[in-house]
Amino acid sequence: MSLFEQLNNEMKNAMRAKDKPRLSVLRMAISAIKQAQIDGQKEMTDDDILALITKMIKQRKESVSMFTDGGRLDSAASEQAEIDVLEEFLPQALSADEIKSLIAQAIEQSGAASMADMGKVMALLKPQMQGRADLGQVSGQVRAALNA
Template sequence: MTLLDKLNEDMKQAMRNKEKDKLTVIRMLKAALQNEAINQGGELSADDEITVLAREMKQRRDSLSEFEKAGREDLAEKVRAEIAIVEDYSPKQLSADELEQIVKTTIEEVGATTKADFGKVMGAIMPKVKGRADGNAVNQFVKQYLS
């Protein structure tokens, strides 16, 4: 079952249960996936689907931080609920320990020793953790180990 199939099934269920907020998020995810398929001119691979979900998650996390900075708790709460729904469709996130281990291993593989190697390390790590870890968390671990 592809992600679009799962979204369609969940959308029908959300309609039956009259879950308006969940339905809205599912429709946004479905639209994002369909737009990406149109842009690529064909079916999306599982990797492409993860990329779209990661982009949607990042947009919501950015919105959440902006709303929190502005003191708009009403909007922040709505975005938190959206994030929880998007997480249901995203791959399981890596724990801090798993992420830390991947960062250590990649730094050794690349042979990085200084902060000047930061870009090289990030370029090697991000494909490994695509959709399973927040880029900011990866960034912090890499900076920690390269300093």
């Protein structure tokens, strides 16, 4: 079953359960996927959908921090609830050891020797880690490994 079908099935379950907050988040995600299909004029793959969901989660995490800083804890809690629903559709997160291992393998495979080769390493890592790790943090770890 594709990720899009999974989202649709969960939306139907939320409708049946009359779970309005969950239903709202699922409808928003499905709408974003359909909009991306229209904009890109192509069918969305599971990897594309994962990238989109990851982006949505990142946006909401930024909103949570801004709401928390602004003292709007009710809005922060609402955004966090949306994050929790969206995270259900991401694959199992990688552990720190798994990330280090994948970075080492990618450096070895690409033959990277300096920071000039960082793009090659990240190109190998991105498909393996999409939705399973924060790629911003991973790039920092790659940078540290290449500088060492």
